[in-house]
Amino acid sequence: MEMATLTPLETIDAFTDTIRAKLGPYWITSAEEFITTAQTSNSQFGSGLLALTRVLDMREEQVRALIKAAQEALPSGVAFDVGPPPVLGTGAIFEGMELPEAAAFDLPLELPAEVDLTGKIPPPAQQGKRNTCVAFSLIAMYQYISTDNTDLSEQFLYWACKDRDGIPHIKGTRPDIALQVLTTVGVCAEETWPYQTAEEADNEGQGPPPARALSEAQHRRIGSYQVLAAKTSARSRRCWQITNRY
Numbered sequence: 001m002e003m004a005t006l007t008p009l010e011t012i013d014a015f016t017d018t019i020r021a022k023l024g025p026y027w028i029t030s031a032e033e034f035i036t037t038a039q040t041s042n043s044q045f046g047s048g049l050l051a052l053t054r055v056l057d058m059r060e061e062q063v064r065a066l067i068k069a070a071q072e073a074l075p076s077g078v079a080f081d082v083g084p085p086p087v088l089g090t091g092a093i094f095e096g097m098e099l100p101e102a103a104a105f106d107l108p109l110e111l112p113a114e115v116d117l118t119g120k121i122p123p124p125a126q127q128g129k130r131n132t133c134v135a136f137s138l139i140a141m142y143q144y145i146s147t148d149n150t151d152l153s154e155q156f157l158y159w160a161c162k163d164r165d166g167i168p169h170i171k172g173t174r175p176d177i178a179l180q181v182l183t184t185v186g187v188c189a190e191e192t193w194p195y196q197t198a199e200e201a202d203n204e205g206q207g208p209p210p211a212r213a214l215s216e217a218q219h220r221r222i223g224s225y226q227v228l229a230a231k232t233s234a235r236s237r238r239c240w241q242i243t244n245r246y
Contacts, residue, residue: 006030007073014069022056031070038067046092050131050172054095059169061201091131091172093165120144125154128197131171132158138178139187142222151190152220155206156213160185162205171204179225186217 007030009015009023020029028034037048045051052063122143127136135158143152160181161173181187193213200206 006032007070007075009034009070012069012073014066019056019066026055031073034070035067035074038063044095046172050093050170053170060171091127091133091135092137093167093170093172093174095174097174097176120147122149122151126197127154127195130158130197130199132195134158134161134173134175134178138175138182142182142187142220145222146220148220150220153188153190153193153195153213155190155193155195156188156209156217157181159205159207159209160187160217163207168204169202176227179222182222183225184221185214186219186221188213188216188220192216 009020009029009031012031015023015034023029023034026037028037034052038052040048045054049060049063049067052058053060056063056066058066122140125136125140127133132154135154139152139154139157143149157178158173161177162168164181165173165177167173188209193210196206
């Protein structure tokens with residue numbers, strides 16, 4: 001099969017001079033490179049697609065439109081072939097967070113061969129295509145430490161995070177923001193504001209919440225949280241320590 005030369009972005013109307021100038025420092029100058037970048041993983045943002053939203057200062061829907069334009073510009077009958085980018089919900093954003101430095105250590109204790117957590121943690125939940133994993137993870141942590149088996153609202157926690165994280169049009173949020181919300185705002189019950197798997201255009205947090213959600217959330221908060229640098233095994237065991245509030 002004939003091997004194709006790369007398709008320059010300047011030959012695609014959707015890629016304006018401004019867009020190409022933002023992509024240039026990352027050596028993305030062709031349709032093939034742009035599509036490949038969107039489909040690869042990214043250590044900082046979780047996916048190439050989300051990384052491109054930050055580089056281009058665009059919403060995810062706008063970047064997907066560029067991907068479609070790049071795909072349509074690819075010549076047919078050549079070796080380079082890509083499918084549509086997968087739609088997978090992730091959502092944890094670590095940019096702007098102060099993360100502890102990694103450190104290797106041996107735990108000075110013997111671990112059991114197995115641990116049965118049945119009944120101690122909530123069953124797996126389905127976030128769908130939305131990038132709401134931070135809300136799902138932190139609510140599971142809260143339920144574990146509080147032994148509160150109430151079905152809690154990931155919808156509420158994610159909305160509260162997007163209302164405060166400074167990036168309301170970017171999908172996903174920061175774990176430390178979610179911890180701040182759980183400390184000061186709390187979380188309401190699922191029946192008060194049920195989770196929606198479908199996205200809403202131009203409303204990432206899908207707010208506002210129901211009238212009683214905020215007052216109800218005050219009854220389910222954490223007392224405090226703390227991030228500790230992973231310097232020694234003793235301190236590492238206390239990283240992301242959360243205390244209860246009832």
